[in-house]
Amino acid sequence: MATIVVLGAGAMGSALCRPLVDSGWNVRLWGTWLDDHLLDEIEAGHPHPRTNVPLAPGVKLYRSNQLAEALDGVNVAVMAVASQGVPKVTELALGGISKADAMWLTSKGFSPDERGKIQLLPDAIRRIASQHAVTLPPIVAIAGPVKANECAAGLTTCTIFGCKDEAVAKRYAAMTTTDNYAIKATDDETGVEICAPMKNIYAIALGIADGLGEATGSPHHNLKAAAFAQAVKEMSFLGQRLGAEEATAYGLAGVGDLEVTGLSGRNKVYGTRIGKGQSAKDAFKEMERLEQTVEGYPAAGLAMKLVAQHGIDVTREMPLLAAVAGIIDASVKDPEVAVALAVRPLNS
Ligand SMILES: NC(=O)c1ccc[n+]([C@@H]2O[C@H](COP(=O)([O-])OP(=O)(O)OC[C@H]3O[C@@H](n4cnc5c(N)ncnc54)[C@H](O)[C@@H]3O)[C@@H](O)[C@H]2O)c1
Structure with a gap:
């Protein structure tokens, strides 16, 4: 044995x-x-x-x-x-x-x-x-x-x-x-290892949409779904830039893991708190107090450095990552506006 x-x-x-x-x-x-x-x-x-x-x-x-x-x-x-x-x-x-x-x-x-x-x-x-x-x-x-x-x-x-x-x-x-x-x-070790932390970051955006729904009484499902699609696109883009297969982000490691994390994972719960109006910092402290590890929180800043290392124009190519990182470091003031802008499709 x-x-x-x-x-x-x-x-x-x-x-x-x-x-x-x-x-x-x-x-x-x-x-x-x-x-x-x-x-x-x-x-x-x-x-x-x-x-x-x-x-x-x-x-x-x-x-x-x-x-x-x-x-x-x-x-x-x-x-x-x-x-x-x-x-x-x-x-x-x-x-x-x-x-x-x-x-x-x-x-x-x-x-x-x-x-x-x-x-x-x-x-x-x-x-x-x-x-x-x-x-x-x-x-x-x-x-x-x-x-x-x-x-x-x-x-x-x-x-x-x-x-x-x-x-x-x-x-x-x-x-x-x-x-x-x-x-x-x-x-595809690289594809698997990129999706794993990136989906934690994007689940924060999905949680923000849920939190906005809870806070206002009006579901923000359209925003959540658009954020989901944008997240998958960005995971696939980053993966390919680092040598991964395009398909890995569309399978279990990307779409699959993002779906389950966006339903009820700790990163999504953290995002929900932000969507309901808590500051990113206070929400993180509260999650820590509850022994709930929010890995997307440190991963967002690290991912921003990683994409910079690879010469990627994050605002253009990975706007949802930039939005979540900005919400976390408080350089972005309005999470709803930031996520909404990041998921608008670009036609050029
Ligand atoms: N929970 C899930 O559904 C799930 C699924 C797949 C993968 N993962 C991954 O597995 C890993 C562990 O997640 P978890 O859900 O078990 O978290 P957890 O918070 O329940 O456990 C964390 C583990 O990491 C150890 N740890 C934490 N900080 C440490 C430090 N500074 N030094 C040494 N050890 C430290 C703890 O002792 C504990 O064993 C994470 O990277 C997570 O993303 C979790």
Whole structure:
């Protein structure tokens, strides 16, 4: 039986244990120093506090000071911490990860290097490894429309595994697919890794439309749908500029994940608060107080730097990204006007 360790016992890390157990992996779950209260609840026999679903049976738990034991002899290590924790957890786990056959990555975000250059997470992980003279196994980027609570409960879920070596993605897809967890394999690591954080940013715009509806009593569905279409266009555009396939943004990683995040994800909830009149800063503080990570918040500024790095005219080519970034950094005063202007089709 192959052994896998999931690094990060938050909503997603714990949820992924469900299909892993169902598909026959021997599963370990390692909690960071921020996860003790989550592991306490699980050990007390309660559901996971973030998903409200009990952890899949048979998963062995490891505390933050047991990282070496958790990684010992694993076939696969899964990085499942929030993007801001990826560099640190990568550094701590490098020794174990280098001995595994593959590293999977469910974290979604961008990562700045020491000089402030923005990298996609797999590139950042490879850079950290090379700085420590460590050779990494292939990285499998995981994305798609996966709400942690539904995945944890074993409800039908479709996801995408992206690895530069498509045979690796296909092998793990075949090993992990269950009746309720279907996996598409692709070699478009870049496309998968661009859509994952970008959809968090765009979900904020979808939430703003919902918040405007709640605040005024008049649904803003037209605005929300136009923002959705613009978001997909911008994800596909950015992907292609960075070497991804056009189609990836139109599949599970782009359209699929944006749909699920725009229905009820934390980034959308954050946007709804803004649409209802809260300032971007106050809404973020409130989400933090509720332990609700809003990854689109830091990702928006990082994405603006990334597009600048690639010489993209953001106002013209990616106006919705510019609008959300401006709302977040308060350079834009009226979120409704900013989103509405950004989704108007250009005919020239
Ligand atoms: N929740 C979902 O439905 C879902 C689905 C797919 C992918 N993801 C991605 O998985 C990742 C984790 O999301 P989640 O929903 O489990 O979030 P969560 O807030 O429930 O858990 C966050 C995890 O990251 C760790 N973490 C947070 N900040 C850290 C830091 N500074 N240093 C080290 N570790 C840190 C926490 O200890 C915890 O293990 C995110 O990148 C998210 O985008 C989430």
